[in-house]
Amino acid sequence: MMTATTGTYHGILTALLLILATSVIRVVESFSVSTDFQNGVHTSHPQHHLIFPIRPNPIGDNMARSEIDIGHSLSSAFGALVGSSEFMIKSSGASTSGHQLSSCRMPDFGESATVTFSPRPSTCDGNGNPTEYILFALDFDRPTEDFGMLCLELYRHRAYIRRVVCIKDLESNVLDFLNGQPPDSGIDAEFTSSEAIGDEKFGSTLKQQLDSDALAKLQKDGFVVIDNVIKTSQSSHEKLDGKTNRGKRNANARDYRTDKVAFLSRENAEEYGLEDQHDFLLTLASHLNGNLDFSLRGLSPHKAIFPGTIERPLTNPKGCGVQFAEYGENDYYRPHSDNSKINMRGVFDCRRSNGEPTTTDSNETLLPYRQLNWRYITAILYMNEGWEKGDGGQLRLYLDSLCVIHPDAVIGRHEFIDINPSNGKLLLFDSRMIHSVEKVLSEGKIRRALTLWIIRPEENGVTGEDYVLIDDDGGRKEQ
Known part of the structure; x- marks a missing residue:
């Protein structure tokens, strides 16, 4: 939502x-x-x-x-x-x-x-x-x-x-x-991986960091964590402090999500010294197109939608697709999915990353569902130097959660891993997986990250996002 x-x-x-x-x-x-x-x-x-x-x-x-x-x-x-x-x-x-x-x-x-x-x-x-x-x-x-x-x-x-x-x-x-908006089908990943920001600049990093072993883990387990990819400098944080006019958003109520976000254009990223991080995220879809075996995640029965193709199905979001998010003390984000689901019997089968069927829990039969968007891989690049476990703010990724309809149902029922948001760390995961950001515990520390949602547009009956309006004081409007 x-x-x-x-x-x-x-x-x-x-x-x-x-x-x-x-x-x-x-x-x-x-x-x-x-x-x-x-x-x-x-x-x-x-x-x-x-x-x-x-x-x-x-x-x-x-x-x-x-x-x-x-x-x-x-x-x-x-x-x-x-x-x-x-x-x-x-x-x-x-x-x-x-x-x-x-x-x-x-x-x-x-x-x-x-x-x-x-x-x-x-x-x-x-x-x-x-x-x-x-x-x-x-x-x-x-x-x-x-x-x-x-x-x-x-x-x-x-x-x-x-x-x-x-x-x-x-x-x-x-x-x-x-x-009423249709889901974002994105733009050609090759266009955003041009010589200026693409493989010419990050080719060696992509080959070394996102090698065959890393991609095999992504396909098998639905996620992969890679340390020390591209670190953010202290000068970038100094430029960000107090200079971005960010506001609360994406909260159905104040007890759901309390981070602050903005979407960065290339010019914004350059202003804050984050152009390398911004550009690197935009090269990922092209690299994955050329190196992932998409059949391992279940051969899709659906026709690709332009600009995606059968051979190169992944695209990048249109416009300013890189999200900047920050969490201060006591900020958090409750369990959620980046590609939410609606039960739609007979539309699509829930499957694990390896193609094996799974269920919403051990007591339910397999339920088909329809996605609300075409997000395929969530890519997060963390920016926080010296971040320790005691600072809180870990991303909690719930395993085997692809078909959970109600995100809170994972609590106490699904295994999870906690990922520390340390500087330069890259996290890639299946956008359907349930995840949360645990509360930031340290006073005076700000947790920052850049996120890009890599898209796979297909004729699979997605419905589009469901929007609500939020009062200026953070409460949900009654329409």
């Missing part, structure tokens, strides 16, 4: 911009120009809209305010939102019945793409004051996909407007868009 929170980063947004949505966002009813547009401001019908009811008393404001004051406040808030977004360009401002109307251009979404934020005349009270504002999207090249991206961008900057309007309609559209 994934979440969208205050700390949704530009890297996530950039990655999602590369996805062509196949689901339909709630296509809204058509309004005639004469109903909700005034003074000839618009010349075409809206493709989509969002409704923003005005709060009677804005959050944090104990004084009653007039509708006109609220209108001007909203216009200013919308202007600030536009100014903070690289996708939205202010185009005009006008006055409508004493209320401010704002609009902006969205050139990335079409040559004439426009967004207008204005009072909704059809909701005016007895004094002629609207009780709702409405946002219209016009002339988008790809109305459904682009409107979904607009909703993500508005939600990303929601702090500017949420104190004076309700954003429930925006939240609903964000969830509709995210939950």
Whole structure:
């Protein structure tokens, strides 16, 4: 399960911009120009809209305010939102019945793409004051996909407007868009293993560290741990300290996950002196494509999906695919899987890494399941110099857990190994395996790691991720 929170980063947004949505966002009813547009401001019908009811008393404001004051406040808030977004360009401002109307251009979404934020005349009270504002999207090249991206961008900057309007309609559209996305099929691993960052740079390291013995263990046991692959320098940690604007995310509740994460572009990695670590992770899929015997993990009955092929099935994530995560004192991540499962009888058989059938536990029969994504191998590169067992923060990997539907079921029932997150250590494991991050125990120490999910896209009926929204204070929203 994934979440969208205050700390949704530009890297996530950039990655999602590369996805062509196949689901339909709630296509809204058509309004005639004469109903909700005034003074000839618009010349075409809206493709989509969002409704923003005005709060009677804005959050944090104990004084009653007039509708006109609220209108001007909203216009200013919308202007600030536009100014903070690289996708939205202010185009005009006008006055409508004493209320401010704002609009902006969205050139990335079409040559004439426009967004207008204005009072909704059809909701005016007895004094002629609207009780709702409405946002219209016009002339988008790809109305459904682009409107979904607009909703993500508005939600990303929601702090500017949420104190004076309700954003429930925006939240609903964000969830509709995210939950309608197809799984990421990735990009060609050979493309991200070009001469600049690929085998020319890391060929000898890959051959020595990920040799035939290491790959045999990965295929047989579902994981392999390799020490001293690429270490992170102290100067990188100094650059990271206090300079990354990271926020809490991915918590269904505060007792589920408490780490902080961001997704790093190549430029981000270079800024923090992590370009070698970033690039090395992106070479792994190509190396595995050329050296893994995929038949040993059970010959797949499914057709590969482009850019994956039968011969080279593994791909890298689109956009900013390398995740940076840090855990401070008392932070942890409860047992979970990076490729969650749903019982779907008759779809796919659960099998161990060696192809042998397994079960969810000793008392259950074999249950077929459907995965929520195409993550195949989780690759984690740890960054922590001088990290000892007493510092906590070990990654706990539960063995023989590929088909566990409810992650907490592994506790007390499955054997596990604890992996110390020491600097330069590389961990590769089957993304279906249940794992956790144990609580960090040392005061003043920060546990850091880089993660890349190597993808194997196939026609195996994956459903896509399930997103929920998290309140700014960390609580799950009720929709």
